[in-house]
Amino acid sequence: MKSLTLERVSFWYPATEAPALRDVSLDVSQGEIVALVGAVGAGASTVLLAAGDLAPRLTGGRIVGTVSRRERSAIVLPTPWTQVSGLAFTVWDEVAFGPANLGWPTHEIARQVDRALEHLELGPLATRDPATLSGGELQRVIIAATLAMDSGLVLFDEPAAELDAEGARKLWRLIRVLAKEGKAVLLATSALDALPDVADRLVWLEDGAVRAVGTPELLADVAACDAGLGTSVATVWGASGLPGPYPLTVAHAVRRWR
Amino acid sequence: MTGRRLHPFTLLAIAGALPALAWILPAPAGGACTAAVALVLTASRGLRRGLWPAVLTAAPFWVFLRLLHDVPTTIAIGLRITTMVASFVWLAATLAPDRLVEATVARGWSVTAAYLFAATITAVPMLRGRARRIVEAQRCRGLSPRGSLGNRLRALRALALPLVLSALHDVDERALALETRGMVSGARRTPLAPPPDSAVERAARWALLVACVAALIWRLK
Amino acid sequence: MSIRVLALIPVAAAISLALSAAVDAVALPLFLDTTGTILATALAGPGVGIATGVVTSAVNTLRNPTFWPFVVVQIIVALYAWAAARAGLFRSFRTAVPAGLGLGVIASVTSTPISYLVFGCTTTGGIALTTALGKALGLPPLGACFFGSFVSDFGDKAVTFALVTSVLHALPRRTAARFPWALRAIGAA
Secondary structure, three states: EEEEEEEEEEEOOOOOOOEEEEEEEEEEOOEEEEEEEEOOOOEEEEEHHHHHOOOOOOOOEEEEEEEEEEOOEEOOOOOHHHOOOOOOHHHHHHHHHHHOOOOOOOOHHHHHHHHHHHHHHHHOOOOOOOOHOOOOHHHHHHHOOOHHOOOOEEEEEOOOOOOHHHHHHHHHHHHHHHHHOEEEEEEEEEOHHHHHOOOOOOEEEEHHHEEEEEEEEHHHHHHHHHHOOOOOOHEEEEEOOOOOOOOOHHHOOOOHHO | OHHHHOOHHHHHHHHHHHHHHHHHOOOOOOHHHHHHHHHHHHOOOHHHHHHHHHHHHHHHHHHHHHHOOOOOHHHHHHHHHHHHHHHHHHHHHHOOOOHHHHHHHHHOOHHHHHHHHHHHHHHHHHHHHHHHHHHHHHHHHHOOOOOHHHHHHHHHHHHHHHHHHHHHHHHHHHHHHHHHHHOOOOOOOOOOOOOOOOOOHHHHHHHHHHHHHHHHHHHHH | OOOOHHHHHHHHHHHHHHHHHHHHHOOOOOOOOOOOHHHHHHOOOOOHHHHHHHHHHHHHHHOOHHHHHOOOOOOHHHHHHHHHHHHHHHHHHHHHHHHHHHHHHHHHHHHHHHHHHHOOOOOOHHHHHHHHHHHHHHOOOOHHHHHHHHHHHHHHHHHHHHHHHHHHHHOOOOHOOOOOOHHOOOOOO
């Protein structure tokens, strides 16, 4: 069942002539992970804002086309320090901020918060002041805070930006767990090497329009590699002049080599 | 001391009543009593966080008052200022903003005012840190904030403008984040850890208010 | 209160309280502690400006307990900034600086009685000394007090207005368009 559908959506930010999104159509089903890839400014963040009912409602601007959601959505934005509530002086309270705003009963809040803290391995940090955390720790707190809201549709905008390699690996594992729990996940990321193991489908955005939709195999496409959107393995393979089709991952490359 | 366990509204009531009484009651006895109470309260927070800051902040006023006024006026105004300074120093050392927010939520009042207060408290150190980094960065670029007035004003602009603009850019992101975390969901926010309030404290707060009003009426007669 | 305003006020108040780092670096005798209030008013109107001013005073009081009585000044500043924004006075330095000087006068007039009644004109060392100077020159007590407040407020408010003007003009159109008053304040609406 489709949790999110964008139908021929075009969007203009306020006071701008050129549209940020042009005729974008995509959908995300329950339990599916869809990744948005593209160059900087291609429109991935805007798609997420539109999907999360934040554009144009909060950003202003004009939208054409329909966005339909079957679930409540929650979004993780790229800069953790602007997403801190400002009201919480411990990590536990920060994660509980969202559920408390929704008016849930105390035991339900505690359940969701503890679960989210466990998912993100934040137990030891639960009593720390968010203002004293590093960028990576804060990003994990924000992700936990978003998950604690138990939305059916989860949107991620560059969630691994502040994380180190190990943190990023754990995050991708967590996203797969979310999908298994039945959530619909739409994520924008430039961590292309992770996508073959994470995403079910890929949407390639260029200049605000959908250039291609497909499986993560798309990242081994000659065209994608030329546009700078190939996995490291595919890009290196292509750059060294070896013949196509390019391998997607190291495992593929090993198989090709043999 | 007990400050930690008093209800936030009680803390506010005390910190508000003491200066009010210092002004309403006749000098110098009124001011002396309130100042004494306020200083005892600050002492209860310890030397470093309470008494010393209060004394350090209040002392210069006495010096300047003596410079401008005669002894009785100096004492009268000095005691009032000391009361106010000590009360607010005590309040700042005792009031936990999150407890204030929780107290407001538990009462069922709109969380807006408490939110604005608490969010500003958390935003200030962040912006201050950013300001320092901008000063460092501009210094590395050769910005020399010395010399003529015009030079300094230009330097000020080069330091202040990036800070303010980046802060305003943050506002957009913060709005998105607040929205997505349900800040205006319309539902009544669940209190997470409502500070306990007792009948005694409630009565005490009312008593303080009545005392202030009564003193005012008595003074005006 | 809209979400954007809810996000703006703490940031604007924090701006007022964080600019001291910049001021210290250039060693100028300024406060700039009404920057956030004026900016918030120019962006979103007098109500938001007043709220910003009150919050600024409240948080500042935690650091320096003598600020609270001057919350009235912040409110007056917001109202004045509203009038200036409506008249589009932030459209250039030529209009903004005189407007800021005007605010300096009004701010001193407002803060003088507070300074006099609450602090006996000893609000800061600088004000106390200038008041003493005024007294020595033969000015009456209230006049001497005004002299003291005026000297510090005059330049401060002019610089603040100039700074806010720079900020409003430097805002990307996309951001300015989301704040209803911003374009009007710079005479572009």
